[in-house]
Amino acid sequence: MNDQVLLDVESLVVGYGKTEILHGVSLRIAPQELVAVVGPNGAGKSTLAKAVVGLLRPWSGSVRFRGRSIGGIAPEELVRMGIAYLPQLDNVFQTMSVRENLELAGHLQRDRRDGRIKEMYELFPDLERFARAQAQDLSGGQRQMLALARAVMLEPELLLLDEPSAGLSPALADDLFEKVQKLKELGVALLVVEQNVDRVLEIADHAYVLAAGENRFEGSGAGLLADEEIGRLYLGG
Ligand SMILES: Nc1ncnc2c1ncn2[C@@H]1O[C@H](COP(=O)(O)OP(=O)(O)O)[C@@H](O)[C@H]1O
Ligand SMILES: [Mg+2]
Numbered sequence: 001m002n003d004q005v006l007l008d009v010e011s012l013v014v015g016y017g018k019t020e021i022l023h024g025v026s027l028r029i030a031p032q033e034l035v036a037v038v039g040p041n042g043a044g045k046s047t048l049a050k051a052v053v054g055l056l057r058p059w060s061g062s063v064r065f066r067g068r069s070i071g072g073i074a075p076e077e078l079v080r081m082g083i084a085y086l087p088q089l090d091n092v093f094q095t096m097s098v099r100e101n102l103e104l105a106g107h108l109q110r111d112r113r114d115g116r117i118k119e120m121y122e123l124f125p126d127l128e129r130f131a132r133a134q135a136q137d138l139s140g141g142q143r144q145m146l147a148l149a150r151a152v153m154l155e156p157e158l159l160l161l162d163e164p165s166a167g168l169s170p171a172l173a174d175d176l177f178e179k180v181q182k183l184k185e186l187g188v189a190l191l192v193v194e195q196n197v198d199r200v201l202e203i204a205d206h207a208y209v210l211a212a213g214e215n216r217f218e219g220s221g222a223g224l225l226a227d228e229e230i231g232r233l234y235l236g237g
Contacts, residue, residue: 011061036204043210045193053085082157091147094136105153120149141172201225
């Protein structure tokens, strides 16, 4: 594993209103690494992702990208720095076409943008077939591929995915994880929050278990997958 650190979250405390949700969470991602964050519902996984991408300002602790503090930074600035985010919900424009969704994904110059859309069509062939269809008329799996393609359009160095396989059948989830793995092969570092624990741990280099807003365990994806006690305690296994 590359011991360089791309994303460094250190003792992060954050919440909503006056309610503290994360009580000092730490996590690291090296370039080109696939890191999974798993744990029970309500553990604070989405909150962690939101704090990394500037949607929540840390109360204390730090979020650093390539050594630079990014806690609470504007989302457009993060995109420029190379960080893209696929939110858990509302991640496509339902009444726009597939092509328009891709066009609106970034602030790329037209030539660059059109070239990038071609690359997305190669990576996600279904999207080319349905380029003129409205996002709301796609199947759940296709819509989630579109959401993923929108994030990848931005040429991220680090991509955060919040429950990308939510609501997908096992076969469609497999397709999606195949794309996620492909992105890793293309050199993108990924932080993947998932309920689909077994599937994400199979492809994760490293994984963190969060529970009740705290780090409970970390290790290799394979190690966690094999750990029956962790599975029983935190992952419903
Ligand atoms: N916008 C919000 N306002 C207030 N509380 C929230 C909000 N979003 C999430 N929470 C609370 O924060 C806790 C962690 O939620 P979340 O980060 O979504 O967990 P997970 O993604 O692990 O299921 C939960 O108790 C949830 O109710
Ligand atoms: Mg969540």
